[in-house]
Amino acid sequence: MDTKPGRLHLAVCRRFGDPVRSADGKWDRPTPCNAWDARGVLEHVIGFHDVLLLRPLGLKPQRPRHDPQRRWELTVDRLKEALDREWVIDVPLPHLTRDVLVHTWDLARAVGADDRLDPGWCTMFFEGLPENSSGSGMFAAPVAVDDDADIQSKLLARLGRDPSWQPPNGHL
Numbered sequence: 001m002d003t004k005p006g007r008l009h010l011a012v013c014r015r016f017g018d019p020v021r022s023a024d025g026k027w028d029r030p031t032p033c034n035a036w037d038a039r040g041v042l043e044h045v046i047g048f049h050d051v052l053l054l055r056p057l058g059l060k061p062q063r064p065r066h067d068p069q070r071r072w073e074l075t076v077d078r079l080k081e082a083l084d085r086e087w088v089i090d091v092p093l094p095h096l097t098r099d100v101l102v103h104t105w106d107l108a109r110a111v112g113a114d115d116r117l118d119p120g121w122c123t124m125f126f127e128g129l130p131e132n133s134s135g136s137g138m139f140a141a142p143v144a145v146d147d148d149a150d151i152q153s154k155l156l157a158r159l160g161r162d163p164s165w166q167p168p169n170g171h172l
Helices: 005-022 038-054 068-083 086-090 093-111 119-126 151-158
Strands: none
Touching: 005 068, 005 093, 038 068, 038 093, 093 119, 093 151, 119 151
């Protein structure tokens, strides 16, 4: 597993692309992140990349409004270009990468795609997380899981996600 911030971030973004490709026709589905439907999760991930990385570097792409998959593909193309620049490491990539990883699960769970996350990535991001991240306003209160839960479930639960979340009936 490559732990260099830029390479790791691109790898996690490529993984996010898997549920993006599976979401065609399912963009209105609810997600474990109550604030957004599937399209909202995608737009959130695109948006924080634009604000924190691409726009400051003059790399924000022109994206078609009505083609979510292409919107993500163009974002990743520009992220590759941005992360080739050495000084970009000043950007808080570990936090962005962790958010993309968790939103990968959100989107995958919503659209019925493979929602398994790399255990090494989950371990890396779980270590050092405070017991309760809800004080930041970015995450819901932690969800209780068994001590013997897998690392993916522990990470998701610590960040306020219910690892057993399923789409409501009618969205399977």
